[in-house]
Amino acid sequence: MAALTSLYLDHLATLRRQAEAALERSGHDALLIASGIEKYAFLDDRPYLFQPNPHFKHWLPLPQHPHCWLAVRPGRKPRVVYYQPDDYWHVPPSAPGGEWVEAVELVVIREPEDAAQALADLVTPRAAILAEADAALPGLVPNNPEALLNLLHWARGVKTPYELAQLRAASRRAAPAHIAAREAFLAGASEAEIHRAYLVASGHTDRDLPYGNIVGLNEHAAVLHYQYQDQARPAESRSFLIDAGAQVNGYASDITRTWVASGHAEFADLIAAMEGAQLGLVDEVREGVDYRDIHLSAHRRTARVLREAGIVAMGEEAMVAEGVTKPFFPHGIGHLLGLQVHDVGGFMASETGGVADKPEGHRYLRLTRPLQAGMVVTIEPGLYFIPTLLKQLRASPQAALVDWARVERLARYGGIRIEDDVVCRAGGEAPENLTRDAFAALG
Template sequence: MFSKETYINRRNELKNKINNGIVLITGNNDAPMNYKSNTYHFRQDSTFLYFFGIDLQNLAGVIDIDNNEEILFGDDYTIDDIIWMGPQTSLKDKAAGAGIEKTRPFAELFEYIRDAAAKKRTIHFTPPYRGENIMLLADLLNIHHREVEKNASLELTKACIDLRSIKEPCEIEEMERHMSTAWEMHTTAMRMARPGISEQEITGAIEGVSMSGGGMVSFPVICSVRGETLHNHYHGNTLKEGDLLLTDAGSESPLHYATDHTRTTPVSGKFTETQRQVYQIVLDANNKAREATRPGVPYRDVHLLACKVIASGLKELGLMKGDPDEAVNAGAHALFMPHGLGHMIGLDVHDMEDYDDTLVGYDDEIKRSSQFGLAALRLGRRLQPGFTITNEPGIYFIPALIDNWKAENKFPQFLNYEKIEAFKGFGGIRLEDDILVTGDGCRILGERIPITIEEVEAIAGKGAVK
């Protein structure tokens, strides 16, 4: 946990943003894998972590806005629990560590919420994403489980987004400290990328690096020679000469702050001339986007700049034609980059996406586009100092999408389908860094993982890190 003052200050800030009522923040419970006592690795709810910091199951926190009261609901462990788990800190001591004086048994939460509802008090909660908490809220509020999400508090959700978007110094320090684990993960994958090894072997190795560094992976690892599939979680291929290995992987720090990087490595140890050309376009887009990232700039504009760099580069290769700016405005470039440039990152790898990524990434000034490709941009609003975000341009040759657009004859003024056909087996290249927006620009968090052509070729296939 951070200092108890950190959590006290966060809750006080939240109280200043909510007009009245009760804020109810439910923690997570264990999730069984195949029977009740064989559980997945526990992951606490990020909103609960942000305001209470206690990384344990079966808890709920209440912040009474009207009476300036805070209560932690939960139960002390029994002797049977202690036999299996060892000595445990009392609920009162856990609460004290987060600056909370009042604790009550979990069962009393039902009476507390029923009493508040009877008095017509507003009960605020953020949109739940786990079935167990949906059912708990349905029981607490005496409503059908299908009605729970529509009763989530927009006022509370917006207040949480407002607070969590700007990272505190302690959060930045935690993220920066854990970037060394991310560096080890990705350099391990790059060193292991050689003909004859399986994707699964590399995936297992880098997941092990994450655990050794203090936490589980922040999302299921993407490690594939079929990098044109954006979220490819299949790991059954064996690497061979000429392949490109795309590795998109992150780790959670001991306090659950995420890393998220992508690197693309030539399995042969050297890029072919065509791979080198496409790779350099993506790298240029990454660098240009980072240079344009500064406070006050809409990240949508940074995304469009990266797209124009890609369109210009592909025009030089003969895959696109016409004016690159016009091509991007029309959305023709999205054949090659159908996703957004990046997203917020913090306690969640897609930070606060459980709240609704449009609420997180957009506002009254900058609305989400419906255009293919641009619609997938998760963060479009103006940047502020303290935002932590990803910068991840890519170029992909997706056979099904190429066939679809070609059959419809989409954007013939911008796309050279005859030359594009020859790239159907190319795969994909993505290059992703984690970035902190500063007072006058931005900087990469942690030591930059090898990314230039020369740096990547110097490490590719050179064996696992010892």
């Protein structure tokens, strides 16, 4: 615990340096950040799940605290306005506690509107106020200055040692849940039952997952963001894809695995081939490497799998050049990971903004920056049998080079995705694979 406290305090010092430098460069004298407000369904009194402002939880491990504020003032402790209502309808937030309390100037409020008075001395024409429009209070109107946001978003791509510790913990929380999900699949469970097994093993509920679990059996594994969970068990459980993470202090893991039942050797061989391709791509995560090159490498490796599996009778370079891999692998190789599952800043050309373009014809890639030491990215190649994309391939000039009988057999399994969370290290050092380390620790 002492080591984590030290990491957190170092993290806070790093954020203060970055914020103060950004304030000076953007011409602001204070930074005010709202945690966000609770939002309600239209014409109803039921709130949606609270989603905090990521800028707020970057500073404070308070991911479930609406109506709070953080103020950064150069040369002084950050001020935290902590909302703790006297509420008997719901459990109110606990009294402020943890390693962050001693590092800040703390003001406790009972009503959300009290934040305006608690911050009134800092609200000037040169104050930067980061929040959604609905968080506004009298005198506290978000302006979200672009120049400042660009500097903060660029810096957030590189994680501090404290953040890396949270991300490791998030992977360790998810790994046993993935094992529990696999065991439920092998026992013939339904998608809904597998999801419940995951929740129990992770200690999560649907309310605090970093994103909705993707739990797809058989053909459902071909739907990239499959959003349902069938209650009924299928007549035959052939294959299973789960894309599910966990969350620790607001930091997420994002892990995907694909499994197959015994007696399905052809698809099992295809999973093994994709596993080899995925591990090869993980090894490409090195400082200075353009992430777009890893994405294009993923298409070349997918082409090799398709050729060696006898699915497409084409050379690998020709397959990529003519777009034949895209129907089988239609998404990007991954994204930045951290406070958000798809963390911000992935398309920035520099710390002052601009856009680093995606490779032509690859519109779903979510990261186009060169890798820096301390970045955490996902590596998630896939190989799917998606009816609507296969229909387009059948109508193409390359259709005659596809073994459609084999495709039809494999389509019963939906598809494959294997995803790890990976830390880029300095000086060409091999990357740290948070996901594989977490599974290895289970023994």
